Amino acid sequence: MDGRISAWVPVLLWMGVIFFFSAQPGDTSGALSGGIVAFVFDAAQSAVFFAELDADGFHLFIRKAAHFVIYAILAVLILRALYFADAPAVFAKRKGLWAWVLATVYAAVDETHQLFVPGRSGEVSDVLLDSAGALFGLMLCWVWVRLRR
Structure with a gap:
């Protein structure tokens, strides 16, 4: 595979993962993230400094943190x-x-896409x-x- 094309494969795969999760209906998405958050929440509550955690607030925090991290990864992959694809002159x-x-732009497209997901x-x-x-x-x-320099 051409190096210029293969450099974009991780980007496209990561965008596909984002799209897959965004395409899930609200109840499916909520159940998936709710299960993950419940596991993490139970583990975090056992720590002394998290003894008074609010489950709903924790769920919101984890969901928003996931947005932040997912797009940090996307930007680094782009x-x-x-750098490795010998980008066109405009880049x-x-x-x-x-x-x-x-x-x-992908974040905006993804949020627009979610307007059409039940x-x-x-x-x-x-x-x-x-x-x-x-x-x-x-x-x-x-x-x-x-x-590193």
Whole structure:
């Protein structure tokens, strides 16, 4: 497989994972994340400093943290692809900016897609959170590269 194409395979696979979970109806999505959160919540409650956790607040926190992390990963994968795929001239400079823009656009498309999934909603706040996660992931890359030099 051509190196330019193979550099984008992880990006497309990760986008597919995001799309798969976004395409689940609200009750299915809630049951899946609820089961995961319940397991983590039970484990966290056993810790002394989490003894008074609110289950609903914890569930919301985990769901929002997942948005943040998922899009941090997407932005890093896009940045990697831009570097290894010999990106077109329009992307030649400011690859980090383009990685953030592409991740944010995908977040907006994903939230729009959710408007058409039963029991789901598209939220501007989620796009902003996803965009912040993407920026955070790219900032971590920048710090990591600087520390390695």
